[in-house]
Amino acid sequence: MSTFFRCCVAFVVCILGSNPLFHLQAAVKDQHSFANPEHISSTRLKLDVSVDFEKSELRGFVEHQFKRHQPNANTLVLDSRALVIEKVLQQNATGQWSAATFQLGQPSGILGQSLSIKLAPDSEKVRVYYHTTADSSGLQWLSAAQTSEKKQPFLFSQSQAIHARSWIPLQDTPAVRVSYQARVRTPKQLLAVMSADNSKNTERDGDYLFEMPQPIPAYLIALAVGDLHFKAMSAQTGVYAEKTWLDKASNEFADTQHMMDVASRLYGQYPWGRYDLLILPASFPFGGMENPRLSFITPTVITGDKSLVSLIAHELAHSWSGNLITNSNWEDLWLNEGFTNFFENRLMAEVYGKGRADMEYSLSVADLQRALPDLSQADQALKLQLAGRDPDEAFSPVAYVKGQLFLSYLEQQFGRQRFDEFVSLYFKTFAFQSMDTQRFLAFLQTNLLEKYPGLVTAADVQRWVFQGGLPDTYPKRPSDAFVQVEQQLALFLKGSPNWQTSQWTVHQWLHLLDKLPQQLSAQQLITLDQQFAFSQSKNAEIFVAWNRLALPLNYEALQQPLQQFLLHVGRSKFVVPLYRALATNPHWAEFGKNVYQQARAGYHPLTQAQVDKIFQ
Numbered sequence: 001m002s003t004f005f006r007c008c009v010a011f012v013v014c015i016l017g018s019n020p021l022f023h024l025q026a027a028v029k030d031q032h033s034f035a036n037p038e039h040i041s042s043t044r045l046k047l048d049v050s051v052d053f054e055k056s057e058l059r060g061f062v063e064h065q066f067k068r069h070q071p072n073a074n075t076l077v078l079d080s081r082a083l084v085i086e087k088v089l090q091q092n093a094t095g096q097w098s099a100a101t102f103q104l105g106q107p108s109g110i111l112g113q114s115l116s117i118k119l120a121p122d123s124e125k126v127r128v129y130y131h132t133t134a135d136s137s138g139l140q141w142l143s144a145a146q147t148s149e150k151k152q153p154f155l156f157s158q159s160q161a162i163h164a165r166s167w168i169p170l171q172d173t174p175a176v177r178v179s180y181q182a183r184v185r186t187p188k189q190l191l192a193v194m195s196a197d198n199s200k201n202t203e204r205d206g207d208y209l210f211e212m213p214q215p216i217p218a219y220l221i222a223l224a225v226g227d228l229h230f231k232a233m234s235a236q237t238g239v240y241a242e243k244t245w246l247d248k249a250s251n252e253f254a255d256t257q258h259m260m261d262v263a264s265r266l267y268g269q270y271p272w273g274r275y276d277l278l279i280l281p282a283s284f285p286f287g288g289m290e291n292p293r294l295s296f297i298t299p300t301v302i303t304g305d306k307s308l309v310s311l312i313a314h315e316l317a318h319s320w321s322g323n324l325i326t327n328s329n330w331e332d333l334w335l336n337e338g339f340t341n342f343f344e345n346r347l348m349a350e351v352y353g354k355g356r357a358d359m360e361y362s363l364s365v366a367d368l369q370r371a372l373p374d375l376s377q378a379d380q381a382l383k384l385q386l387a388g389r390d391p392d393e394a395f396s397p398v399a400y401v402k403g404q405l406f407l408s409y410l411e412q413q414f415g416r417q418r419f420d421e422f423v424s425l426y427f428k429t430f431a432f433q434s435m436d437t438q439r440f441l442a443f444l445q446t447n448l449l450e451k452y453p454g455l456v457t458a459a460d461v462q463r464w465v466f467q468g469g470l471p472d473t474y475p476k477r478p479s480d481a482f483v484q485v486e487q488q489l490a491l492f493l494k495g496s497p498n499w500q501t502s503q504w505t506v507h508q509w510l511h512l513l514d515k516l517p518q519q520l521s522a523q524q525l526i527t528l529d530q531q532f533a534f535s536q537s538k539n540a541e542i543f544v545a546w547n548r549l550a551l552p553l554n555y556e557a558l559q560q561p562l563q564q565f566l567l568h569v570g571r572s573k574f575v576v577p578l579y580r581a582l583a584t585n586p587h588w589a590e591f592g593k594n595v596y597q598q599a600r601a602g603y604h605p606l607t608q609a610q611v612d613k614i615f616q
């Protein structure tokens with residue numbers, strides 16, 4: 001055991017041992033990885049790949065530098081899935097390369113296969129030559145027709161949660177961090193970008209170099225290649241996008257620098273240098289992905305009115321919660337997403353005012369309350385049990401919103417100033433480390449519960465973290481703007497409508513759609529749609545909320561716009577619930593199936609897998 005490692009263990013023993021809340025627990029093994037970082041951990045990667053759009057294939061090598069934590073350790077175990085491993089070399093202390101024996105383990109579903117590499121005692125680096133396959137779920141290859149400009153193909157990666165292993169053989173656990181260097185060769189007319197330094201003035205020549213000096217977990221390694229252009233928004237921020245989106249995106253997200261400045265003031269300096277945004281094609285399966293230095297963003301939040309920019313606040317906040325301190329296991333996902341939702345809302349309040357942040361907070365609570373009844377008690381706890389399950393299942397409003405509400409509850413009990421100090425200390429103390437729920441709770445115990453006794457009990461904490469349900473002590477944040485919506489809705493339902501909506505924001509419309517009763521008459525639906533044109537809304541959140549209401553009521557006028565939406569947008573948060581609503585309703589099932597047949601090829605493999613399950 002290295003001295004460093006021994007110190008860490010001693011430290012954990014010490015903080016946990018003195019803590020009445022928790023029993024000492026050995027560092028938990030990540031069940032979603034075959035890797036053996038406790039023996040040998042990868043510390044730095046060198047990726048050298050060519051992007052072949054003809055074959056839809058990435059080909060090249062990844063070189064690992066590593067550290068032995070046991071002097072006699074002689075096997076480096078990596079994760080791999082859907083990769084063809086061609087050969088493995090190792091380099092000794094004098095710089096000589098020789099073949100290394102390697103073995104692929106039994107394939108095991110979503111986990112893929114272990115790749116065990118035998119090391120000579122003096123071996124210092126290994127190089128794995130490989131190429132990806134059609135089943136490499138971490139990559140989406142788009143034809144020119146699937147892009148905005150329709151002239152050039154596009155490739156992007158999505159590694160979270162455990163898809164990095166499907167395009168790079170590596171230790172795919174968030175408990176391991178690596179810095180990296182990369183060389184990416186592409187067709188000449190295309191630009192490659194990565195979650196690393198992206199030189200703005202790089203020559204567009206199909207040969208691109210990247211350096212990521214800070215250590216990051218595998219799920220944050222990211223690559224995109226396409227007909228991309230750059231536009232600066234400020235000295236430190238900018239947008240990469242296809243031409244169609246460049247100006248629209250830089251206007252929509254013009255407040256990014258301001259958000260960064262506020263975030264740095266609240267919780268400590270932004271630790272990654274630049275912060276750029278990459279606008280993906282509409283098939284991007286998420287709203288956003290917090291790849292360091294370069295968040296990946298869906299075009300569905302570019303609405304022209306900045307109404308959905310909380311997504312940028314969210315991905316930016318991950319620069320601290322998630323990227324700087326990382327959940328060490330997918331069962332602790334709430335430490336990433338709950339903290340980030342909390343942080344996001346603080347930023348929104350600072351940049352756009354408390355009124356807007358209160359509305360967004362309430363909409364999130366509504367989201368959580370809608371989701372809870374469909375989740376088991378165990379899945380309603382913040383700390384999850386994911387043995388034998390796909391970690392992508394951890395992503396429910398529980399990790400996001402219940403996590404946020406737990407932190408908001410602590411903030412309410414201890415007061416904003418003390419809680420902010422606590423959060424800043426947390427980010428400072430554990431920067432560039434992994435964190436699990438036990439360690440977090442130990443830190444909480446020492447730095448808040450015991451420091452300011454009598455405000456929150458250990459039993460309160462246990463209930464929030466380990467039990468189902470939403471404690472009704474969560475802070476309520478009433479919104480005047482929402483009260484107005486409710487008053488006008490009440491009049492409408494009484495049959496004497498007096499709508500005064502000219503000043504309404506997108507959030508108020510979303511609240512109205514949340515609050516409309518599920519048993520509207522056909523006439524009421526038609527009246528609402530004639531007046532407010534929900535079926536034609538270009539705001540994806542509004543359109544989807546309207547569908548949630550009107551689909552079960554078999555509102556015919558949805559058919560045409562819904563088909564267009566599903567053919568165009570691949571964001572799984574939208575399309576998966578829509579297909580579920582269609583498939584489970586005899587009136588729509590056939591239509592849903594037909595649309596999916598046409599749309600499927602344009603969706604990301606992750607979205608395809610989710611929708612396939614619905615129709616199988």
Ligand code: BES
Pocket residue numbers: 160161285286287288289290310311314315318337392395400573
């Ligand atoms: N880290 C997530 C994206 C993600 C989710 C990756 C699930 C893999 C599996 C990202 O930060 C995120 O939370 N995105 C949300 C938006 C956010 C505003 C709630 C999304 O994509 O909708």
Ligand code: ZN
Pocket residue numbers: 314318336337340
């Ligand atoms: Zn997130």
